[in-house]
Amino acid sequence: MREEFEGTPEWNDELLTRRRKRAAVMGWVLAGFVVLFFLVTVVKLGSNIVQRPL
Amino acid sequence: MANNSADLPVIDTSVPRAGDVSDLTTEMASAADYFELLKPRVMSLVVFTTLIGMIMAPSGAGGGVHPVIAFTALLLIALGAGASGALNMWYDADIDANMERTRTRPIPSGRITKESALGFGLTLSAGSFMCLGVFVNWLSAGLLAFTIFFYAVIYTIWLKRYTAQNIVIGGAAGAFPPVVGWAAVTGSVETLPVLMFAIIFFWTPPHFWALALLKNRDYTENNIPMMPAVAGSKNTRIQIFAYALIMAIFAALPALLGYAGLFYALFSTALSTLFVAMSFWLLIAPDERQAAAAKALFAYSIFYLFLLFAGFPADKLIGI
Numbered sequence: 001m002r003e004e005f006e007g008t009p010e011w012n013d014e015l016l017t018r019r020r021k022r023a024a025v026m027g028w029v030l031a032g033f034v035v036l037f038f039l040v041t042v043v044k045l046g047s048n049i050v051q052r053p054l
Numbered sequence: 055m056a057n058n059s060a061d062l063p064v065i066d067t068s069v070p071r072a073g074d075v076s077d078l079t080t081e082m083a084s085a086a087d088y089f090e091l092l093k094p095r096v097m098s099l100v101v102f103t104t105l106i107g108m109i110m111a112p113s114g115a116g117g118g119v120h121p122v123i124a125f126t127a128l129l130l131i132a133l134g135a136g137a138s139g140a141l142n143m144w145y146d147a148d149i150d151a152n153m154e155r156t157r158t159r160p161i162p163s164g165r166i167t168k169e170s171a172l173g174f175g176l177t178l179s180a181g182s183f184m185c186l187g188v189f190v191n192w193l194s195a196g197l198l199a200f201t202i203f204f205y206a207v208i209y210t211i212w213l214k215r216y217t218a219q220n221i222v223i224g225g226a227a228g229a230f231p232p233v234v235g236w237a238a239v240t241g242s243v244e245t246l247p248v249l250m251f252a253i254i255f256f257w258t259p260p261h262f263w264a265l266a267l268l269k270n271r272d273y274t275e276n277n278i279p280m281m282p283a284v285a286g287s288k289n290t291r292i293q294i295f296a297y298a299l300i301m302a303i304f305a306a307l308p309a310l311l312g313y314a315g316l317f318y319a320l321f322s323t324a325l326s327t328l329f330v331a332m333s334f335w336l337l338i339a340p341d342e343r344q345a346a347a348a349k350a351l352f353a354y355s356i357f358y359l360f361l362l363f364a365g366f367p368a369d370k371l372i373g374i
Contacts, residue, residue: 018084025085036126040189043122 083170087160091143091171092136092178099359100135100231103254104128106363107235107247110370119190119239127190127238131231134182134198138227140175141206144168146214153272175206186238194238201230215277218284221266225258226251232363246313249304250363256301257359260294260333264352267291268345287344291337294351298333302326305362318369322362329358 108124119127143150143161151162160166179202187195209224217223229251236247259281266273266280267290273280282290305326309319332354336347 015082018082022083022085022088036129039122040126043120044189 082164083160083166087165088174090160091140091166091174092133093139093142094136096139096228097132097136099356100228101128101132102360103250103363104131104231104235106366107232107250108239109367110232110246110250111236111239113239123190124239127186127194127235130182130186130190131194131198131234131238133178134186134202135231137175137178137182138202138205140171140178141202142210144171144175145206145210147171149276149278152276153269155269155272179206190238191241193241193243194234197230197234197237197243201227201234204230216279218279218281220279221262221281222259225255225262228258229254245311246308249308249311249313250366252304252307253301253362254359256297256304257355259297260301260329261352261355261359263290263294264336264348264355267348268352291344295330295333295337298330302330308366314366314369315373317372318365321365321369325358325362325365329354 105128108128112118143159146156147159147161147168150156150159156162161168161171179199183195183199183202186198205224205227209220209227213220213224232250232254233243233247236250237243263281267282267287270280270282270287274283281293285293305322306319308314309316309322314322329351332347332351336344336351339347
């Protein structure tokens with residue numbers, strides 16, 4: 001079993017809540033970047049997408 | 055060479071050792087604490103001056119970028135600036151803990167570990183550089199990388215604790231954003247963004263030394279060679295006035311060289327005259343009024359830079 005240092009906080013509801021909130025924020029940030037990368041890709045491709053050799 | 059892995063001591067990594075970072079310590083941080091590592095107030099100035107650089111860049115005849123690319127560039131430049139702030143807080147955690155102004159920052163207050171801040175800063179630095187290069191252009195990405203390097207390494211690690219000229223030379227890092235913004239749009243660097251760079255570069259010493267005069271005790275006690283701690287109050291106030299004069303000249307140059315019109319000329323002259331007048335008042339103020347004069351100059355300097363840079367697109371819009 002893992003030992004704990006003296007003076008370090010122990011798991012409690014507040015820490016678990018903070019971890020959940022951090023995870024939620026990270027999820028939203030990642031989702032935002034996914035959308036942004038998709039939009040940038042579309043813009044960078046632009047009209048070239050219809051001019052490619054078939 | 056024989057493999058003697060069987061002879062190597064087995065380390066039980068499940069048991070924390072002295073100096074290890076407790077997992078639970080890292081759990082204390084909230085998302086807001088990580089956002090604070092990015093120095094949001096500094097970042098707002100960076101975003102604003104970058105945006106002005108982008109707006110003023112020529113958008114016709116091969117120049118200009120799609121709004122999505124422009125937004126992406128602005129976001130990545132802001133993240134890069136924030137990354138350098140996180141690296142600054144990582145390195146300066148020891149002195150931040152001893153200064154009244156900075157002791158509530160996430161690292162000295164124990165909400166984020168130094169290791170987490172370093173990882174956060176390095177990841178954002180690399181990510182913003184790579185994405186800006188791939189999505190926008192490599193000139194702006196290179197300038198952003200240099201800006202981060204200049205602030206984190208040249209200013210924070212080297213100059214800040216070494217010379218009283220720290221803020222003068224280090225001010226270049228804060229002056230780069232409009233150049234990066236311009237480069238993101240045009241893929242080049244021309245005279246106007248260089249003038250914008252010079253305005254911020256010469257604005258930084260009077261802005262920061264006004265604050266340093268007020269916080270001189272903190273810097274002296276922590277052996278940080280800020281100008282007031284090294285050269286004294288009088289000498290610093292003389293230099294503030296001198297830099298304010300040079301800054302006012304550079305603030306007028308865009309109009310004198312034809313990059314801005316009459317509105318900017320009148321607007322910048324009014325703003326700069328007040329800046330120089332307040333610097334002069336700080337220089338000659340009696341002892342009991344100097345703190346108030348320094349506080350007023352510091353507050354006005356922030357207001358000045360925002361308004362002066364807002365004057366560029368306003369002039370373009372008005373067109374006189």
